[in-house]
Amino acid sequence: MSLSFCPLDGFSVLRVSGPQGADLLHAQLSQDFQHWPADQARLAALLNPQGRMLADFIALQWAPEQIVLLLDASIAASVLQRLRMFVLRLKCTLDDASAQLQRHGLLGASPADFPAHLAPPTRPWGVRRLESGALLLRLPQADEAVRCLLLSDASQPAQQAHQTELTALPALPVSEWALQDIRAGLPHITLATQQLFVPQMLNLELIGGGSFKKGCYPGQEVVARSQYRGTLKRRTYLVSSAAPLQAGQELVHETDPGQPCGVVVNAAPDHTGRYWALAELKIALAEQPGLHLGDVSGPAIDIGALPYALTAPA
Numbered sequence: 001m002s003l004s005f006c007p008l009d010g011f012s013v014l015r016v017s018g019p020q021g022a023d024l025l026h027a028q029l030s031q032d033f034q035h036w037p038a039d040q041a042r043l044a045a046l047l048n049p050q051g052r053m054l055a056d057f058i059a060l061q062w063a064p065e066q067i068v069l070l071l072d073a074s075i076a077a078s079v080l081q082r083l084r085m086f087v088l089r090l091k092c093t094l095d096d097a098s099a100q101l102q103r104h105g106l107l108g109a110s111p112a113d114f115p116a117h118l119a120p121p122t123r124p125w126g127v128r129r130l131e132s133g134a135l136l137l138r139l140p141q142a143d144e145a146v147r148c149l150l151l152s153d154a155s156q157p158a159q160q161a162h163q164t165e166l167t168a169l170p171a172l173p174v175s176e177w178a179l180q181d182i183r184a185g186l187p188h189i190t191l192a193t194q195q196l197f198v199p200q201m202l203n204l205e206l207i208g209g210g211s212f213k214k215g216c217y218p219g220q221e222v223v224a225r226s227q228y229r230g231t232l233k234r235r236t237y238l239v240s241s242a243a244p245l246q247a248g249q250e251l252v253h254e255t256d257p258g259q260p261c262g263v264v265v266n267a268a269p270d271h272t273g274r275y276w277a278l279a280e281l282k283i284a285l286a287e288q289p290g291l292h293l294g295d296v297s298g299p300a301i302d303i304g305a306l307p308y309a310l311t312a313p314a
Helices: 021-028 073-084 157-167 174-183 220-228
Strands: 006-007 009-018 042-046 053-063 066-072 093-096 101-107 127-129 135-139 146-153 234-241 250-253 260-268 275-282 292-293
Touching: 006 174, 009 021, 009 073, 042 073, 042 220, 053 135, 053 146, 053 260, 066 073, 066 146, 066 174, 073 093, 101 157, 101 174, 146 157, 146 275, 174 260, 174 275, 234 260, 250 275
Parallel strands: none
Antiparallel strands: 006 101, 009 066, 009 093, 042 053, 053 066, 101 146, 127 135, 135 146, 234 275, 250 260, 250 292, 260 275
16 A cells, blocks of 8 residues: 545634633543643543533644644534633634645555655654644554544645645545544544434543543533443444445334434445444444344344444453
């Protein structure tokens, strides 16, 4: 595999600027933004008061007193409006920087496929600032390939040069990039799935999407109760089907045909046309055959294996 390139226009970039921007995010999101090394990305969720996810983010420290949040473009406008409600007297501002900050995906078989000036960080979620000033984030993978996200400023000539360089590379379809996220077990909230899931239903605490030591934020009591009281009843699994899948579709099981047992979170086809998805399911039914799309007469759904365990380490 040589290095390939994918424009990530399906993600938007919200920018939080000012000396108290981290305070705003610390108070409103599921993640700790006060003890945060600059060479690490943060995963975080915005919840409603009932603990249901309105958005998930990849957060990076773009510049001094400036944090950027990457999220699905379908929900960016509503999320920006909601976060602005909580600025109040904090010394910070929020804007949509998607037109200025370009998002590019890079996929190679190994670090050797990347040119020296784009050498990837050594570990997933590591961030490296390039000489141009752009940021290179390494993402988790289900296999031995190396996948990175390059964030660059279109107004800066040195960073704009990356665009010319990358477009000369072999193109990677957007569906293939989405498939890489799915196989890595990285869910994304879209317009079709807003307010459906508590973070643990999407395995968010297993992939570093929250802190249980940071104190209060909207929905925190529900998240803490799910974590510490009782048994979690729903998780997200890797599934596949010969039939097309899309976010928001319901799944049913033959043992309980009268009601849905799960929801498709994200989906994408592979090169053979088979669809793969992350699906939130009742744990009790996930390991039993008999899962279908829509109703029990619908297409069969098969369960696959995620690259991480569905139980938190002791």
